[in-house]
Amino acid sequence: MKWMWPIWQDPFNVFMGAWKGIGGFLYSQIFGFINAKSWNILWPALGETLYMILLTTLISYLIGMALGVLLVVTRRNGIRPLPTFNAILGAIINFLRSIPFVILLATLLDTTFCITGKMTGTVPILFPLIISAFPYVARMVEGSLLEVDGGVIEAAKAMGSTTWQIIWKVMLPEAKPSLINGAAISMTTILGYTTMASVVSGGGLGAQGVIYGLNQRKYDIMYAAAIMLVVLVQIITVLGTALSRKHDHRIR
Template sequence: MLDLIIPSLFETLYMVFFSTIFSLLLGFPIGILLTITEKDSIWDKPLLNQILNGITNILRSFPFIILMILVFPISRLIVGTTIGTKATIVPLSIAAAPFVARIIESSLKEVDNGVIEASVSMGATVPQIIFKVLIPEAMPSLVMGITLTIINLIGYSAMAGAIGGGGLGDLAIRFGLYRFQTDIMIVSVVIIIILVQGIQLIGNKISATINKK
């Protein structure tokens, strides 16, 4: 069993790690733009805000399995295949990016308007307000949001196993479902639960530490 579980675990960690990085690279700027382009915000661009809102809402509306199939051509273009862990990183990143954008937007909106207005009155530029006020002030909430993103990506990676994505989800389906090896399915599920619990605990600890500082 270990010969099956260990490689699948590393595949899941590999997918989640890189898809987290790429989804943050895609979603973080969108989340910032959604925040600062609102009406009467620090960079008032309502048309751009509406466009970004529309795109984000559309992408969030797709069930992950359907989105993964739709993104097959992009996966093939980038990594040369539509099956396996590397190919799965592409739809995972695209699926998580709008979720990240909303998490970032929500976290940044928690920052006290008084702090932002004080920065504006002192002549701070938009980039200065973003990087020296909004992000530092929202950091505990941002950490919790990123933690939630990683947990969602673990769930997505398990679903990706249904169409050859690899990882623990693929192992549970191939052996636990199709070959009726219930023990392998149970172990796969338990490992996923442990991963989620561990990541949540780490995220809570980091967020609490930053909040105290």
């Protein structure tokens, strides 16, 4: 469906325009010592990687959060037991989770074309990224919500809470630190997926590492991309842990 294409492409163009503007400013002020050619490869690649991670995380959390809540609430001993529905949903999620991302990329090529209007590139890859990430997120959210003390949920029940009130006012706020930690872990997993974008001619740091390192033997770019990826993972993990601790009132 060709008409879908601008919906996917336009936000990316806007983001990358702004990103390159910031890059130009930073290069003139601070990073002038870096060789211009390398800078012009790595800076946009970092932008593409960030765009892929952030958008995938956002959308897969919108879907995965809802599914994670459903998985917990409809369990046999949940607050709204629906065992058959729970079993079917669990099976679908497990099925999607068990397909390795590279295989998913290939098998979803036609569907990706249908949904985004193009088959390959940094933007169309968002679709398989989301398909791969949301079941993972659903399981992460499920795990966090299951950590909530059953006694507290019981107390909320005894106070006459509706199912919705228990989810919204008890389960999610009580699980907040764990949810934040889970989001950081999900993000690093998604970051791992994005590095496979080069398979479908996508961009990002992973793709540049493959193109320059594997194909052209330009090791400087490859190592730079690798180091940037490692630093990115570190930043996400440290920020996630700090944010989680800040929101955890069980720590004195």
